[in-house]
Amino acid sequence: MPEGYGALWYLCILGFFKEFRPSESFLTQYLVGSWKKLTQEEVNQEIYPIGTYSTLVLLIVVFLITDVVCYKPIIIVHSLAGVACYCLITFGTSKDFVQAAEVFYGLFLASEVAYSTYMYASCEKDLYQKVTSYTRIALQTGRLVSGSVAQFLISCNVLDLHELNYLSLTGLGIAALFGCMLPSTSKSLYFHRIGSEKVDSAVETPSNSNYSAPPNASATEDILLSTEYLEAVRYNPKKEDYVISNTDNEDYEQLSGFQKIWSDFLHAYSNMYIVKWSIWWALTNCGYLQVTAYIQNLWQDTVELTKEPLYNGAASATYTILSIVASWTVGQLQFDFDGKKSQWLLSICASLSGGLLLLLALSKYLHFQYIAYGIFKIFYQVSMIFANSEVAKSLTRDSHGLVFGFNTFIALILQSLLTVTVAGKGGFQLSTRLQFLVYGGYYIAIGCGFGLIAIANSIQGCHQTIRNVPTGE
Incomplete structure (x- = not known):
């Protein structure tokens, strides 16, 4: 990885804090409570659908430009979109602010793809398994701590639902900071290939029978879980599956x-x-x-x-x-x-x-x-x-x-x-x-x-x- 393992640790810290969003576990209760005073029908029909539509539209844009800009800018946008979302939810005074927050939440979810792809673009193939393991632990730990902290603080009446938003904002702000600190990568899969990298990274058939292919680059927290599932599964590819002629590679x-x-x-x-x-x-x-x-x-x-x-x-x-x-x-x-x-x-x-x-x-x-x-x-x-x-x-x-x-x-x-x-x-x-x-x-x-x-x-x-x-x- 660039700058040794520094990028990996930055990525793990970023992953932990971007998943540390305690207020998200109680978002609906917050919106229909005394702070926003929305009805369940409004949340159901006018708020949450906007997040779905925004994710769909913005995923197209993010998917097209992530490889071109070599991932890091999109990672920064990812965290900043989360900050903007929770700022609007926390400080907004009307339903319009919450709807705008859902647009930024759609961008937050769509840009998740950059986090998954950056870590594989910035390391050698023989480090995929180690990078996957560390980042996966960071993400899951962030979710675990987030849910546990939220429940503890609410059950013990330490903070109310509105005050939980400040913890989410803090976590996303720290994630944005570490996103800026990530080393840039100069290569990507399609637009910035380097040197001898060819069409098929598996052409060089792995000698290790436990070789694991890199996982998918999915969007959204729950789609990101799909990324993690693939990481857990090893398989033995057949050698003949990877035979591609030099002419095909050159073309x-x-x-x-x-x-x-x-x-x-x-x-x-x-x-x-x-x-x-x-x-x-x-x-x-x-x-x-x-x-x-x-x-x-x-x-x-x-x-x-x-x-x-x-x-x-x-x-x-x-x-x-x-x-x-x-x-x-x-x-x-x-x-x-x-x-x-x-x-x-x-x-x-x-x-x-x-x-x-x-x-x-x-x-x-x-x-x-x-x-x-x-x-x-x-x-x-x-x-x-x-x-x-x-x-x-x-x-x-x-x-x-x-x-x-x-x-x-x-x-x-x-x-x-x-x-x-x-x-x-x-x-x-x-x-x-x-x-x-x-x-x-x-x-x-x-x-x-x-x-x-x-x-x-x-x-x-x-x-x-x-x-x-x-x-x-």
């Missing part, structure tokens, strides 16, 4: 940056196995992002009925621990999917997730909702580990960031359509509980779709087997 290097992007895009999505897993990836991420965006609304709806205290901070900290355990556990497993197994897995995970969301929508017990949501997150994490690793194993070019970035873009398009339909102005504007019934049905529909594909393939396989059985004389 590729003559292309412009945008031509290289288009070439890698066509190369990746001409593989139907990648397309299948990418469809699953986009559909599942769409639903997951929508659920996580509105889960606080559901909890708030429940406590208004039961008058229980919220434990969102404790829940957030617990989910972080579960995320670490689930990622590590599945990362230790050896698995080899064929088409039929993967389709059944996708069907079962989606159907169970849909069932949990239906229970969430119907339940009026806060603690049960916390538990059900935690199980839902585990299902998501496990299925995404498999999806990310299967896609990565099938890529024969170093285009992980491109593929997962495009899949993220499709997921955000679907999420925006879902938001317009069920929550936003101009749609059905459903109540929070009805929304979660829709999300449960959405996941069950995904499960049924992949289940039907699995059944059709099984029937086709049986017919093929029967035809291949030799008949007696």
Whole structure:
């Protein structure tokens, strides 16, 4: 890495503080409380949808320029967008300020991609695993400390919800400072390739059988989790997958940056196995992002009925621990999917997730909702580990960031359509509980779709087997 390991430590500190946002665990309660005096309907229909739409639009811009400017400027913008968001939330005096804050939050989420890509552009391939490990620990620790501190301070009446915003602002300000201190990198994947770097960083077939490809560069906190899932999974690439002629390499290097992007895009999505897993990836991420965006609304709806205290901070900290355990556990497993197994897995995970969301929508017990949501997150994490690793194993070019970035873009398009339909102005504007019934049905529909594909393939396989059985004389 540039300047030795200094950049890695700056990146880890930045990662910790950008995830240290204690007030985020109680954002809905803050907005509908005495500080902002918004209604649940306003938060549901006029505030949160803006964040979704902004992320979609700004992701396109960020995706196009991140590689061109070599990451660091976007990392700084990422933290500054968070600062602007919380300044507007904290000091704003009307709904318009909160809506403007959601635009900056969309920029904050969209620019997350630069953090993931910088750390791989600024180190050698043999350091990927170490860099991944350290930065992942920093991110998860930031989330864990954030949730724990928020719950402790609220439960002990040390700070109120408004005062928690100052802690979030402090964390994001420190993150911006360390973003400025990051060493610049002069290389990137498409527009600033250096020396002998070729189209396929895996052309030099690793001698280590435990080689791990670099993870995807995804946007948003929850999409960033997908980045981490891929990091936990090792696989053994086949040597023949990486044989690319010198002529092909030379032709590729003559292309412009945008031509290289288009070439890698066509190369990746001409593989139907990648397309299948990418469809699953986009559909599942769409639903997951929508659920996580509105889960606080559901909890708030429940406590208004039961008058229980919220434990969102404790829940957030617990989910972080579960995320670490689930990622590590599945990362230790050896698995080899064929088409039929993967389709059944996708069907079962989606159907169970849909069932949990239906229970969430119907339940009026806060603690049960916390538990059900935690199980839902585990299902998501496990299925995404498999999806990310299967896609990565099938890529024969170093285009992980491109593929997962495009899949993220499709997921955000679907999420925006879902938001317009069920929550936003101009749609059905459903109540929070009805929304979660829709999300449960959405996941069950995904499960049924992949289940039907699995059944059709099984029937086709049986017919093929029967035809291949030799008949007696």
